[in-house]
Amino acid sequence: MSAPMATGVPEYLVRLNAEQREAVETLDGPLLVLAGAGTGKTRVLTTRFAHLLMTGRAFPGQVLAVTFTNKAAREMRERVSAILGRPAEGLWLGTFHALCARMLRRHAELVGLTSGFTILDTDDQLRLLKLVMEAGGIDLKRWPAPGLMAQIQRWKDRGVSPNRITPAEDTDYASGKARPLYAAYQARLRDLNCADFGDLMLHMVDILRDHPEVLADWHRRFRYILVDEYQDTNLVQYMWLRLLAQGHKNICCVGDDDQSIYSWRGAEIENILRFEKDFPNARVVRLESNYRSTRPILGAASGLIAHNAGRLGKTLRAGRNDADGEKVRVVSLWDSEEEARMVGERIEVAQRSGHALSEIAILVRAGFQTRAFEERLITLGVPYRVIGGLKFYERAEIRDAMAYLRVLAQPADDLAFERIVNTPKRGLGDTAMRKMHEIARAEGIPLSSAAARLAQGGITGRARAALSELLHGFARWREALPRDGHVVVAATLLDESGYTEMWKQDKSPEAPGRLENLKEFLRALGEFETLTGFLEHVALVMENDENAADDRLSLMTLHAAKGLEFDTVFLPGWEEGLFPHSRAMEEGGEKGVEEERRLAYVGLTRARKHAIVSCAANRRIYGNWSSSIPSRFLDELPLEHIEREGSAGMARNRMVEMPSVFTGAGGLLARRPKVIEAGAWEVQARPVRADAIGVGQRVFHQKFGYGRVTGVEDDKLDIAFEKAGTKRVLDRFVEKA
């Protein structure tokens, strides 16, 4: 513990405002910190953590700190270290899933697993469930597996294992067979020594519920519990927290009911609404001083969210000295293309006046909306990045490589074996696989053993040779493992199995990138002592490098934007049906609309200085043009904080004045937005692309599709397009594919 400051108050506390300080210094008993957007939530959480250590209230290993994302966990670790002035070691700090996995490794045998269990990805989960359903004689046409998977996940989110399903929790899926199928699926997971994501939580809760001595052990360990984003916890996470908090009752949950946007993933906003009932004598501290946004942005966001019922109630106050600023712009446009043009032009104007692109974001409701903006940004030559998309470990090549290593580590891992047995193609098709399954089922042995049996005889020459080569390979690699180490063996394995070669032969544009990813995979493997440690890391923690080293604009969904902030934020597509989304309204009714409204609130509060909301009167959805009316959320923004502009009339009841969609493209193109600052249209000199395109690069062109660069001359490219033939185009019209 470092010496107290001369004043008696440590420096890290002095930097806090009164409410933040109360949240940090209230150490005993349950505490709920209601932290509005931009009120210093992370600072409170990390300072509180450090304070617990600095005051000697707890050793690092006695604090359990839970986040939802790896990113949040990493950030907290870094900031706690910064306050402590040394790396924070031995912490129980991580995501719900990572922490549960860590705990479950110690108690795996209590749920019929061994500590080396494998964590399945969603792909494996579904394949396994399909096998279980087929074995159960279910007609997969009539009862698609994803439906049952969703149901099982819902059960797991609610902490319901097969034996705990009450009639109220049951479903009529597949004429009431859901429950036995769930049980069979769990049994198969156990046999394969696997756990899916939901199991990590579910098993731990079951263990803590059923084994008081285990629970008591964890109570002895954890004296303080810190929880981030409490509004996003689901029931099983709540149960887990509650069980662990029973011991010392020192649980501090930080969250914001107004930012609960994941109910469709099982998050229960009731968890935070109920906190004071669940934890008697709980203190509640509200953080309401916002240090992020201007007064008009806060006013607009507050006015909007005030339309929700059943809130815990907070009022965001502007905490900045320079909080005065521009009103929120509400721009109405003729169609989605004009909307994209408007956003693009404003970005160019901002860019020319020195605004960093990395401080601008376009936040959309649904993924398909990004396309129009991407097209626009490409033609304007504005660098951007789309946040979201596939995670590192969700890429096919990484999953394949993982599967190889899983078979190496656990020959009985049927799912992994099945994935790689014919990847690369070894001439093992349906017939060979069926035979393998038959043997495995008949003998009650793993697939790989069945394959060995099959290689002795039972299939034809070519397939047989290929199969026995693979099996001999695994025997060899496994033998080499203790001698050469996992990194070397992994590299040889991917090489000798023909897997790397498969991608080298592949002519598709993604192939080089995939080989890169495999290199990255091997490099990351080198950072781990053991194979199993690495497999867990990849399953739970590994993520994309979206580090914004270069100056690019961000394009992402509103969901992906939670927790981020930008100087300027564009919020397009505020139209009934899209935002609030019709599905959300159909499925959730008024509750659904409220969650959409929270999403709008999240979007607005991402902006520090400028927020530009827009709606289009016409939008192409699923290929068809359809007209839409402005979102009800626009009417809910307080008039004094917004400024309306636009070419396409705003009032929701004046829609009749809108020209028909069918007036044709001429009228549509002739119409120019009146919303653009003067001069914005006279854009001549485009910046040269930062990412130079070379010969051989595969590229994408909006009009001509995919092609390969055959020549480069200044900013002009000769491209052999797959469909459109050879053309010469300006480099700014293509993107790397």
Add this chain to the structure above:
DNA sequence: ATTTAAGGGCTTTTT
């Protein structure tokens, strides 16, 4: 056993 055709569906996705 791989290639091609037809069909359905389509919001968000921290782990």
Add this chain to the structure above:
DNA sequence: GCCCTTAAAT
């Protein structure tokens, strides 16, 4: 309008 999953064709 597009993309992905499953069905028949060679």
